[in-house]
Amino acid sequence: MERVWFLIAALVVVACWLVFYLLPDLIFHHLQVGAFAGSRSEPRFGLTFDDGPGPDTEQIVEQLKAANVQATFFMISERAGSHPELVRRMAGDGHEIALHMRRHVSAFLLWPWQSFREIGRALDDLEALTGQRPRFFRPPWGHVNLGTWLAIRRYHLIPVFWNIAPDDWRADRRPEWISHYVVQLAQPGTVVVLHDAGGPRQRTADALLPMVSGLRSVGLEPGPVGAMTLDRSFLRRAWTWWELRFTRGWDIETIPNSEGGEPYLRIGRIRYQGHPVMLANGQTLTPGAPFGEIHFGNPALSQFSGRASSGLRALHGVMRALVDLANWIEEHPDFRTVEAVGGVTLLDAAHTIEKLGFQRVPVHGWTKWSMWFYLTILMAVYHKDGWKTLKRFRDLRPVMVLMDRENFLGKYAKPASPRKKQR
Numbered sequence: 537m538e539r540v541w542f543l544i545a546a547l548v549v550v551a552c553w554l555v556f557y558l559l560p561d562l563i564f565h566h567l568q569v570g571a572f573a574g575s576r577s578e579p580r581f582g583l584t585f586d587d588g589p590g591p592d593t594e595q596i597v598e599q600l601k602a603a604n605v606q607a608t609f610f611m612i613s614e615r616a617g618s619h620p621e622l623v624r625r626m627a628g629d630g631h632e633i634a635l636h637m638r639r640h641v642s643a644f645l646l647w648p649w650q651s652f653r654e655i656g657r658a659l660d661d662l663e664a665l666t667g668q669r670p671r672f673f674r675p676p677w678g679h680v681n682l683g684t685w686l687a688i689r690r691y692h693l694i695p696v697f698w699n700i701a702p703d704d705w706r707a708d709r710r711p712e713w714i715s716h717y718v719v720q721l722a723q724p725g726t727v728v729v730l731h732d733a734g735g736p737r738q739r740t741a742d743a744l745l746p747m748v749s750g751l752r753s754v755g756l757e758p759g760p761v762g763a764m765t766l767d768r769s770f771l772r773r774a775w776t777w778w779e780l781r782f783t784r785g786w787d788i789e790t791i792p793n794s795e796g797g798e799p800y801l802r803i804g805r806i807r808y809q810g811h812p813v814m815l816a817n818g819q820t821l822t823p824g825a826p827f828g829e830i831h832f833g834n835p836a837l838s839q840f841s842g843r844a845s846s847g848l849r850a851l852h853g854v855m856r857a858l859v860d861l862a863n864w865i866e867e868h869p870d871f872r873t874v875e876a877v878g879g880v881t882l883l884d885a886a887h888t889i890e891k892l893g894f895q896r897v898p899v900h901g902w903t904k905w906s907m908w909f910y911l912t913i914l915m916a917v918y919h920k921d922g923w924k925t926l927k928r929f930r931d932l933r934p935v936m937v938l939m940d941r942e943n944f945l946g947k948y949a950k951p952a953s954p955r956k957k958q959r
Contacts, residue, residue, distance in 0.1 A: 555682065559849050564680045580724065585731060586676075593622060607632070613658035644679050655684070659691055699726040701728070704730050787804055802833055803830050808821055815875075821938065864945075878894060893906065899936050
């Protein structure tokens with residue numbers, strides 16, 4: 537009988553754990569149901585800081601001022617109470633004061649009613665400091681329990697998580713690494729989580745100016761979450777999740793647009809996986825050879841799909857972007873050994889491909905059908921007509937376009953035109 541009661545008690549504990557902790561965290565943190573997501577149709581980037589204010593917050597604020605940028609600060613209300621003048625000055629300078637928690641403690645270590653009470657008290661504390669009640673909320677570590685979710689509902693808060701986390705709190709993260717990591721992964725509508733307290737944050741402060749410059753070079757304007765437009769599409773959120781991991785896993789770089797605005801092209805250094813191909817320079821590209829894989833910039837793809845003259849504008853834009861790409865390859869040592877550049881596309885326009893100087897190579901087998909599926913979904917996500925484009929692309933077949941490095945640089949490497957627009 538004792539064993540039966542023990543089993544019942546264990547089941548009750550597990551059920552409570554599932555209802556109070558595991559399911560809320562899975563649904564509202566990991567799946568981000570009901571959470572803020574920035575629109576992919578606007579070139580905005582969410583710049584956010586957690587854990588402050590602290591000893592390095594003022595220096596971070598000064599760096600942001602030098603870059604003419606505002607940000608969202610998710611504050612611990614107890615720490616904010618120790619720096620009231622700084623918090624008021626930050627709010628007066630246009631920074632967005634948001635809620636992190638009253639204390640920096642995980643929701644997994646609090647009873648649900650404790651989380652509910654802590655959030656309510658923290659909101660009152662920050663409102664008393666700034667005269668405005670925070671709209672945005674991010675729990676420490678993103679952890680959520682049932683009480684957290686109920687408090688979000690009760691106080692009409694908008695939960696904000698993140699797409700990009702450079703782990704700037706780690707001692708081995710140099711400013712150059714933090715800046716490059718953020719810029720490499722940044723896309724319209726994405727949000728980065730940085731930290732202005734909870735430990736030494738000099739590295740974060742030193743990364744800000746090159747980070748902001750890099751974001752602007754790829755056509756993104758960093759700012760507070762409140763300046764971004766909400767995107768309610770769960771599909772686009774899921775696709776953003778996939779794209780960020782693809783970019784990070786394959787170390788893909790975005791090529792800045794020399795004329796300003798959204799970049800057209802990205803590139804990654806991989807090992808060539810196709811069949812042997814005789815290139816225009818007489819060399820054979822063999823499997824395993826260093827290869828520069830070109831990817832079309834998805835924001836530009838979305839922009840062009842909404843214009844009647846999209847085809848001609850896209851061609852001119854790509855031709856300019858190939859100049860930027862060639863100059864970029866010449867400047868980066870990691871790409872000096874690539875034997876060729878190219879990529880797979882559904883847009884098998886033979887005349888256009890040859891005009892650009894590329895040769896067409898058929899794609900077969902699993903690669904053919906997997907790339908057809910991937911590129912078709914990509915077009916459905918980014919094209920202005922959405923899923924209606926599936927009928928248009930169902931009869932297209934992937935083709936690989938290639939050009940050896942020597943001919944590519946000879947054709948396109950030249951001084952890029954000066955920027956027409958500085959962001």
